[in-house]
Amino acid sequence: xxxxxxxxxxxxxxxxxxxxxxxxxxxxxxxxxxxxxxxxxxxxxxxxxxxxxxxxxxxxxxxxxxxxxxxxxxxxxxxxxxxxxxxxxxxxxxxxxxxxxxxxxxxxx
Numbered sequence: 668x669x670x671x672x673x674x675x676x677x678x679x680x681x682x683x684x685x686x687x688x689x690x691x692x693x694x695x696x697x698x699x700x701x702x703x704x705x706x707x708x709x710x711x712x713x714x715x716x717x718x719x720x721x722x723x724x725x726x727x728x729x730x731x732x733x734x735x736x737x738x739x740x741x742x743x744x745x746x747x748x749x750x751x752x753x754x755x756x757x758x759x760x761x762x763x764x765x766x767x768x769x770x771x772x773x774x775x776x
Contacts, residue, residue: 670691671688674687674688722762722766725762725765725766726758726759726762729758729761729762730754730755730758733754733757733758734754737750737754
């Protein structure tokens with residue numbers, strides 16, 4: 668949405684507008700689709716164990732919490748790449764610490 672808004676603000680001609688949209692899709696969307704397809708075919712063959720799913724939920728929850736806090740208190744910080752990298756690294760580190768402090772319990776029968 669931001670990219671298309673940027674294009675409309677520059678008052679480009681129709682051909683230029685669609686050229687830049689095509690360029691955007693080629694540079695950003697196509698590689699993401701290839702990565703996603705590779706993950707689906709390689710990791711889709713293996714199911715997550717219960718404790719792996721819990722770890723994934725913990726990681727995504729921490730990331731959403733940190734992102735939400737940044738959006739509320741300092742939305743301009745998200746335009747600084749180092750803060751975004753620190754957010755990701757901090758979320759992964761916090762997840763790792765939580766997993767080491769409280770290892771997964773065996774499944775109940």
